[in-house]
């Protein structure tokens with residue numbers, strides 16, 4: 034979109050959906066200037082695929098303009114010696130994979146479960162996480178460039194001294210650091226970011242095991258120690274309950290619809306050879322480290338769980354052989370291959386299958402996009418102190434509340450580090466049924482209240498529920514309020530996004 038098109042678009046604002054697609058910084062500034070002059074507000078998104086957290090819908094329904102930055106630059110510069118990637122909002126996981134692959138750069142895309150169309154910058158700005166070694170995506174951010182609501186530019190501190198190269202190498206700069214005020218906030222339009230990528234390992238060892246409800250606490254305690262000792266040599270470790278595993282495997286909820294009764298789950302568990310919890314993780318690092326960690330995990334989990342498997346990515350050839358097929362069926366093999374490519378940083382649509390657990394869309398017609406497939410999803414995503422007693426209270430409470438709302442608790446617990454477990458639960462419902470919408474929204478609010486009571490809270494909140502969080506604060510005492518009033522006196526930029 035050129036200057037003339039932006040202007041025409043802004044001149045013709047209709048009442049509902051006005052989307053502008055700036056292609057460079059001066060067009061972003063033009064929209065900012067226009068909004069300040071006319072007291073219009075706008076909502077910037079990079080790809081706008083923030084599924085389960087509001088997609089590209091503005092956090093304030095009165096916002097007139099969505100600024101879609103997907104036509105801005107993608108890769109701007111890549112320092113292949115150091116793995117430092119400078120890029121714009123146009124970069125999706127898929128585009129980054131193609132760039133690295135085409136140029137034979139052995140670096141990993143920081144993949145999430147949201148597939149190739151999800152955005153690298155948008156996900157980092159929402160503080161998203163994945164499972165490759167730098168799974169906390171904010172952690173990898175080194176520097177930023179931002180258009181502020183008054184049209185001026187913010188750059189990380191070394192850049193202000195003319196040392197933008199140094200900024201890309203050193204995360205904190207010198208003096209007060211303001212980079213992180215632009216995450217989960219509404220203080221600016223980020224148009225450039227530098228992140229650190231991790232090299233693709235030659236080999237990865239994946240481990241899986243099954244654990245009963247009774248053994249979960251013992252297993253978590255052992256894994257906590259392992260994670261604390263081996264840190265980033267181990268991926269985020271996922272524990273998924275039966276219902277979550279079933280959702281990844283099939284559309285079992287098509288028949289059940291609401292909360293699936295325990296006796297039915299028992300049958301499905303048998304059919305799909307599942308335990309109460311399935312655990313999946315990966316070991317990265319050189320051969321010696323991989324085999325040490327494997328030994329340590331085996332020792333730590335002696336007597337805990339069943340179906341323990343350690344599969345090395347180079348053994349996938351063996352698994353493909355006749356001998357391998359004796360142990361692993363071809364469907365499992367396909368999934369193992371897919372899991373390895375995700376763990377090696379290749380984005381995949383496979384995790385998006387989760388959204389189809391209540392749907393009868395045939396595989397060949399799936400668009401792997403909840404909006405295009407008309408599937409409503411809300412993510413409930415609390416972070417939990419790594420204490421088995423709190424995790425027990427959380428899981429029991431979740432089951433009780435979901436049962437009360439006749440909804441299916443498809444729980445994942447991700448061990449992020451020795452201090453924190455992040456849980457994600459999708460709430461799937463029919464958006465054309467007002468009763469279902471109301472039920473899903475009341476369920477989310479009930480979950481928030483319950484979690485607050487037991488000392489946990491989401492790390493990220495869907496736009497429609499952000500006021501639940503803000504209303505709990507003494508808003509005018511917050512630094513967010515004070516900064517917003519100074520930086521954006523006309524409140525043009527994403528009003529209500531994690532704020533009032």
Ligand SMILES: Cc1cc2nc3c(=O)[nH]c(=O)nc-3n(C[C@H](O)[C@H](O)[C@H](O)COP(=O)(O)OP(=O)(O)OC[C@H]3O[C@@H](n4cnc5c(N)ncnc54)[C@H](O)[C@@H]3O)c2cc1C
Nearest residue numbers: 079080081082083084145146147151152155156161162223
């Ligand atoms: C099945 C499924 C699996 C998922 N798995 C994961 C997962 O593993 N991890 C995860 O984190 N999420 C996951 N998600 C949630 C979500 O889809 C992803 O986080 C996705 O990356 C967010 O959308 P996006 O990348 O297009 O970002 P965007 O929608 O472009 O950005 C997100 C928000 O950030 C702000 N923003 C974006 N760009 C800018 C900018 N340039 N300047 C200022 N503000 C900006 C906006 O407020 C925007 O709404 C999943 C969703 C589904 C349905």
